[in-house]
Amino acid sequence: MNIYLIAEIGINHNGDIEIAKKLIDYAANAGFNAVKFQKRTIENVYTKEFLDSSRESPWGNTQRDQKIGLEFNLNQYKEIDRYCKEKNIDWSASAWDIEAQIFLRNFSLSFNKVASAMLGHKPLLREIASERKKTYISTGMSTIDEIDEVVNIFRDAKCPFELMHCNSTYPMKEEDANLLCIPMLKSRYGCDVGYSGHETSLLKVCISAVVLGATSIERHITLDRAMYGSDQASSIEVNALVNFVSTLRMIPNLLGDGHKNMSDAEKIVRKKLRVEVKG
Numbered sequence: 001m002n003i004y005l006i007a008e009i010g011i012n013h014n015g016d017i018e019i020a021k022k023l024i025d026y027a028a029n030a031g032f033n034a035v036k037f038q039k040r041t042i043e044n045v046y047t048k049e050f051l052d053s054s055r056e057s058p059w060g061n062t063q064r065d066q067k068i069g070l071e072f073n074l075n076q077y078k079e080i081d082r083y084c085k086e087k088n089i090d091w092s093a094s095a096w097d098i099e100a101q102i103f104l105r106n107f108s109l110s111f112n113k114v115a116s117a118m119l120g121h122k123p124l125l126r127e128i129a130s131e132r133k134k135t136y137i138s139t140g141m142s143t144i145d146e147i148d149e150v151v152n153i154f155r156d157a158k159c160p161f162e163l164m165h166c167n168s169t170y171p172m173k174e175e176d177a178n179l180l181c182i183p184m185l186k187s188r189y190g191c192d193v194g195y196s197g198h199e200t201s202l203l204k205v206c207i208s209a210v211v212l213g214a215t216s217i218e219r220h221i222t223l224d225r226a227m228y229g230s231d232q233a234s235s236i237e238v239n240a241l242v243n244f245v246s247t248l249r250m251i252p253n254l255l256g257d258g259h260k261n262m263s264d265a266e267k268i269v270r271k272k273l274r275v276e277v278k279g
Helices: 017-030 048-052 063-069 074-087 098-104 122-129 144-156 181-189 204-211 238-255 264-273
Strands: 004-010 034-039 054-057 060-062 090-095 112-114 135-138 161-166 193-197 216-222
Touching: 004 017, 004 238, 017 034, 017 074, 017 216, 017 238, 034 098, 048 063, 054 063, 060 063, 074 090, 090 098, 090 112, 098 122, 112 122, 122 144, 135 144, 135 193, 135 216, 144 161, 144 181, 161 181, 161 216, 181 193, 193 204, 204 216, 204 238, 216 238
Parallel strands: 004 034, 004 216, 034 090, 112 135, 135 161, 161 193, 193 216
Antiparallel strands: 054 060
């Protein structure tokens, strides 16, 4: 079983392309398959009233200043695209509006990603599904009936997809993980199911997710959990990424194939220790 590992940079770059490139470096060197960002058309996603409201941030004192400060433009994404190709790592971004999804078509992305918050945005879902590109769909904050609707949209469009079990709290308490949803979703929809996590712990939840059959894992990463930003505290710091990846990659070998067979090494021990008494 190959586990597809996604390092969610999201907005943890704080609008700085050099921070983004450092995070790409760490993810690539650790062995992640992909990094992921978030893309918003600010005026489409938020109301003018909200954007004009007060918010202190490194970029100014309004919500607009903060939101714009966290967005990369076309040239910056071209640099991200170039840099990821240089580092031989996939990249994508979760779009929060249709214009943002169309923007992402400037690039030959390996996959699309639907954020949990977008599961109710049917026009966006249909736009993404129309591309018929492999799509990872996080299922946080959603009921089974709502997930049914999303699955039907992608199946009607003949778009390949993989669900990702998710609890959209930041950070998530470990006891809220409810990981048995992974085999449940796999059984209900007959599709691969991954796990998108927001817990503060490094491996406990993700290891359990892989044992339960998760085929992809997505975790936020950061240079430092103390940095500015709402996602930093629920992210993995980069100095822990190598251990994170190597541990998860090892699990399928530990699980084996479920068939009870003696290894060659065990056969040698059997010859020495096996007691046979005919009764």
